[in-house]
Amino acid sequence: MAPSSSDQNGDAQTDQAGPSSHRPQAINGDASIGTVLVHGTWTQSDIVAGALDSGGNGFGRNDALITPNDARAIAKIDSVTIVGAGTGDTVVGDYFGIVAEQIGKLSVGGAKFVLTTAKDNAEIDIGNHNFAYLEVV
Ligand SMILES: [Ca+2]
Ligand SMILES: [Ca+2]
Numbered sequence: 001m002a003p004s005s006s007d008q009n010g011d012a013q014t015d016q017a018g019p020s021s022h023r024p025q026a027i028n029g030d031a032s033i034g035t036v037l038v039h040g041t042w043t044q045s046d047i048v049a050g051a052l053d054s055g056g057n058g059f060g061r062n063d064a065l066i067t068p069n070d071a072r073a074i075a076k077i078d079s080v081t082i083v084g085a086g087t088g089d090t091v092v093g094d095y096f097g098i099v100a101e102q103i104g105k106l107s108v109g110g111a112k113f114v115l116t117t118a119k120d121n122a123e124i125d126i127g128n129h130n131f132a133y134l135e136v137v
Helices: none
Strands: 005-007 034-038 076-082 098-099 102-108 121-122 130-134
Touching: 076 098, 098 102, 102 130
Parallel strands: 005 034, 034 076, 076 102, 098 130
Antiparallel strands: 121 130
């Protein structure tokens, strides 16, 4: 089955900001996402494939690969392009993320992030420190 893809006009913002326990949780450790293109900004939202928020603090920090899973299947996000700015929120200790076992390409606000064959993890929202990308182990 081909991974799903998304092309979104305008801005993206979740209506579920706040305590991360209220957010939906992914349940498939082998799921993949294709290409995600957001023409506007990205605020208080997650893109997640195969990972769970093990820290209970939102995605992007201390997350883990869902188990059991098939070791041969990589929970991958092929490509994410957010044309506008990407931000989390200003609540301390509440995080948002782009999280998968593997992320192919990532570009936010015109900045292209360097992704290696190792597990990559870095802040996207440098100002607020609560929007990051993370490749889970
Ligand atoms: Ca977390
Ligand atoms: Ca990597």
